[in-house]
Amino acid sequence: MPRMETAQDVDAWFGEHGWFPGRDVAGLLPAMLAEVMEDAREKGFPLEPFGAAGDFLTEHAGLRLTIDAGRGDHLHLTPALLWHSTAGAIAELSHHLGVRLFPVGWDSSEGSPVVIDERGRFFYLHHTGDYYMGADKHEAMIALAHAPMRDAEDLYV
Template identity: 50%
Template sequence: MVRLRDPEDVDTWFLQHGWFPDRDIGTQAGDLVGNAISEYLEEGVVLQPLAPATRFLREHGALRLSLSPGRGDSVVFEPAKMWHGEPAEVAELAESLGVRLFPIGYDTSEGSCILMDEQGRFFYIHETGNHYMGAGKHEAFISLANAPMRDAEDHLPSAIPGVAASPLARGSRDEVEAWLTEVGWYPGRDIGDQVPELLRVVTDKYAAEGFPIDPIQAAVEFLREYGLLQLTIPGEPTAILVFTPHWIYEESGEDVAEFAARLGVKVFPVGYETFDGSMLLIDERERFFLLHHTGSYFAGTTRYEAVRCLLRGPLEDAEGHLA
């Protein structure tokens, strides 16, 4: 089995098999996505393209990476149906997780299916069960190379403190998508060419304050799909939730740095509320938090739960999530 211990190992492994930074197979990725949709539809399962999966396939699609040269096992980044009944298993896992999933490849050793969700997390369906690979490419394939992987059940809404009682755990994702659609979101939305400029608004100001901050992958992915959207928060006075990184007030950088230290992971601002300047943050685990003048609050473990909580409440005190 290939030895992968850190992100540099993963990048080297990919480079050895034809990947390079900014690789883009363009319309070929659309063909791969379309083939998967057709194959799943043959078994009555409707797949919806997901922006993170499509972006991954544009960069990595059609690559074959050797896992075990002696046995000839590989990871293939083509979303192909590997066995009859796979679409139903994918649909069942997606329903359990409360997210949408899309296949991005498979492991040739046993035909295991590799999936991504709308948050960019990776999952693995194997004959032994459903597994969680990680929150990004590096974590996912380090996990695969150093099995056993974590059980996907650990990421079900019922396994996450505070989520079981959430309205989103009862299927209000469609409601949130309807709100977002009204303000310009659509499946596959990608403003990637504008994201660097959005990020610089924060990185330049925070650096000037003496608290430099680096963009994290979770923030970049969120902003590519939702950046610049604005949602009206019901109630009086009128307030707008804006998905744009923004320098809110003097000492913003210090407050964010202090919260990140208490949380024990990196965070990055992805939005704000117009009424009182509260900052919306996302962390490396793709959890959402709100920094308000009254304190810090936990908004959710998914973008759907976060939008629901920010627009309708209630927000949970962030204390229970600090390191």
């Protein structure tokens, strides 16, 4: 993962992996979203995308950003429920935060889902707990590069 200090650093990192301002992959979303929604429904924790999730995914879905090339670790900006417990974990965090959440990616180095809330804030679901990444994609990626992140429970309502 390159040096990540500013929004420009984040945009440059995304740009190295195919992102550009105004990128629009809305045509890919229906299949991606349907798979996640069906999987969540089957697990008993329905998830529905909302404005902030759709907006982020329209511009970023399908990107795979290198975290550590030597280890083969990437940040996949593809909605997914990685583990059997992921939908339940998202529902629990959603309840505590008082807002809807939707998965927008995952970190292959940790097997951790990344979710966005209705306000556009990002959260990281890790086996050690849930973490607040930031108020937007720039803050979120800077936080990912500079762990530790803030505990999500600091934002519980």
